[in-house]
Amino acid sequence: MNSQIPVKDVTPAKAKVESVDLYASREKIYTRSFTGLFRNLRMVGGAFLFILYFGTVWLNWEGHQAVWWNLPERKFHIFGATYWPQDFMLLSWLLIICAFGLFLITVFAGRVWCGYTCPQSVFTWVFMWAEKVTEGDRNQRMKLDKTPMTAQKFLRKLAKHGIWVGVSLATAITFVGYFTPIRDLIPELLTLQASGWALFWVGFFTLATYGNAGYLREQVCIYMCPYARFQSVMFDQDTLIVSYDPRRGESRGPRKRDADYKAQGLGDCIDCKMCVHVCPTGIDIRDGLQIECIGCAACIDACDSIMEKMDYPKGLISYTTEHNLSGQKTHMLRPRLIGYAVALSVMMGAFAWAVASRSLVELDVIKDRVLFRENEEGRIENVYTLKIMNKAQHDVTYVIEADGLDGLVYEGKKEVTALAGEILSLPVELSIDPEKLPSSANKILFRLQALDDPSIHTDADSRFIGPSVR
Template sequence: MSQPDTHAAKKPDAHPKAGENAEDTLYAVRQKVYPRAVTGLFATWRWILVWATQLIFYGLCWLPWNGRQAVLLDVVERKFYIFGWIFWPQDIFFLAILLIISAYSLFFFTAVAGRLWCGYACPQTVYTEIFMWIEEKIEGNRSQRMKLDQSPMSARKVALKAAKFGAWGALSLWTGFTLVGYFTPIQDLLHEAVTFSFGPWELFWISFYGGFTYLFAGVMREQVCKYMCPYARFQGVMFDADTLVITYDPERGEPRGARKKGADPKTVGKGDCVDCGICVQVCPTGIDIRNGMQYECIGCAACIDACDQVMEKMNYPKGLIRYTTENAMKRQWGRKEILAHVMRPRILIYAGVLMAICAAFMWGLATRSTLRVDVIKDRSTLSREVEGGLIANVYNLQVMNMTEKPRRFALSASGLDGVRVSPAEPFEVDAAGLKAVTIEVAVPPESGKPGSNTVYIEIKALDDETVSVREKTAFLIPR
């Protein structure tokens, strides 16, 4: 039978001879993993999500929208353009809500079915899958890759390695280029690439992100998931006995052993597991799922696809390795009982909170005003007497037009009798622009009490009266 698909450098003797110095190492010697290609239901879903996520990532920055790209995070101008929305630094509240939604989504999906994010949509998993596909197309299948690595240096080996590393490097640089294209207009960035006129920051971030894509997906691979990702360490506290996880059924599979195709396990005194080792060979982190739940398992379900194919060839029922729960395994529950316990109070609470936050987020976006005004009282002159014996206060206004068309606005004030504003003429703010306006608000001295009084400054769009902002501020009358 095939042996587990790992290839390692020779390990040092674990038991030194008497008289030799024994030294405890702080890290384990890496055993290079050569994952075997696998097909099946879960592999198909993985590739569907690979295509979906990468079409969005690589394509969205090229999508035009109102004369610009659809998604542009313009850090220099401090404006984030996302389709028809324009977000300013004052909109950081929406970012906070989005992060809360992401966190609750992670809690929800982990409590339901473990590391779904890791196995199907995590960038580390997605790019490792792409890099392994490139590697297989250039160097061949698993056994061919192992032989190539073990063979002496030759022109063919150099050519294959150079082609693989070159393809990885090109994809990594394009990934870095695309990421920077969300912060610098992608058309401008393309022109800089053609003319070799990158700015220092663009060049740095393209190289930085591209380099780490190459390092993580091409070189380190499973090491990132096993040792660098914090999620692998704290996922256990988010599981319980009713969480769906990838599990090997030892009662059905043990004792393991080889036998002829189609042989009844009972007649040979063995379980359904034929000990082929293919579940280990397809694992991207190189673990043996038959050893029980392990933090290194990323939940990709490659072992399920591989084992089901072996069971099908042996004419045995599928599901020796499957998604199930700890309670279901102990009590031999069917699908209905598993589903009933998966939808437990904890999950319903997570789902309810998540839906409420998502609804509030969408409501906030839908009702978000396209006009924002900050009113700041001029502290250099708290109050003064002007022509006609009126008392005047000066205010500095920051008016933000959060639409992609120029707009004219009118000013007015209320809250005290006889209040007037100057200048009273309408003013225009550019599309997605910010305009500083200094105004003077004056009132008769008898219209308010000495000290602080409340006035309201209203700014209204002339082309749409529903777009208006009414800001409360203090008006000082000297004693």
């Protein structure tokens, strides 16, 4: 007997398609104002940096701006010294020293650079201050943003953005002023006579400061700054970090000031969320060490103020180490920290020596394309052009000599004066009796020395070419 196999629909059911956002949507952070030791330290540090940045550009030194990147002439003036493109190795050296300094600070104390001295953080704190002055504290700003637009709200927003634009514009003009003398730049901007590039860079840095400190804020620290990504590699269990002590704080819960909270099974944390409200990156430090934490210690100040009001010991949130949190001993001196410190000290010492011993004159010798010629007296002549670069801040008279061959005669100016910062071209001739030439290509040496200062001197090699010697 034949039986039919039943037909079944095996078409797979439609898959349920779900989408997952790769990036979490940003929620606006409303920070609360606070006071405390670390906030005061941050204000002092920020004020110092602002005075340094906005004040240095107005200083004059020996007839020019004290700090001035003179790009058209390719000179960098920093007080009494002038650096040329040939000295840019020193700049690279300085950047390496700064990198090692940052590594040392990170190994020792985490991201304190970010919290206290990073320009992004400093300008963000200034912009947050402008918010508080014009729109009120955290709760007032949240309430203001929820209300419909009114004349009062418009004026408050206008005042806030006016301060933001003013600070951004001042920052941009100051920055460009380090490349174009600021005493010339400001009148040119006011009369619209500034160059197109000056206008472009002022506009660019105004927009960048306004956007970074006004809107992006913590997004720069979390997503855009590479330091946040690799700083965790330099952390160890003895690195100082801002951390919450769960052994003391848990379990969390509200209570009255005079309540016996330990009998209720509670820790010192009253779960007021003040540490979250003051955090510029919006994290909860009680969740542990996070990449978003910039080590600004705002949560420490906020928590200490609450502990003081509750008559509890301060330090529930503090600068501590992972070893200390786990009840182990913290090792302040450790091999990696010592290694960074030694390397940094050696590089700083070598850099200081390189700057102190930098020659204030440079000599380049350019030989004429004609290899040699014979003059009327039968002597062999070679022609050279000496490029003398006077790096000093004053005029210098130099004495020029050439030797390396017996009987070599220098024909040309033996004394020449170069103005401050001048590159002088000087044609010279050397001649010799052909019988005194040991070979067809002979090494010679040009010597240059300041007439009034023997410490200013240099020399340069070249070749004296003659006919083939048989």
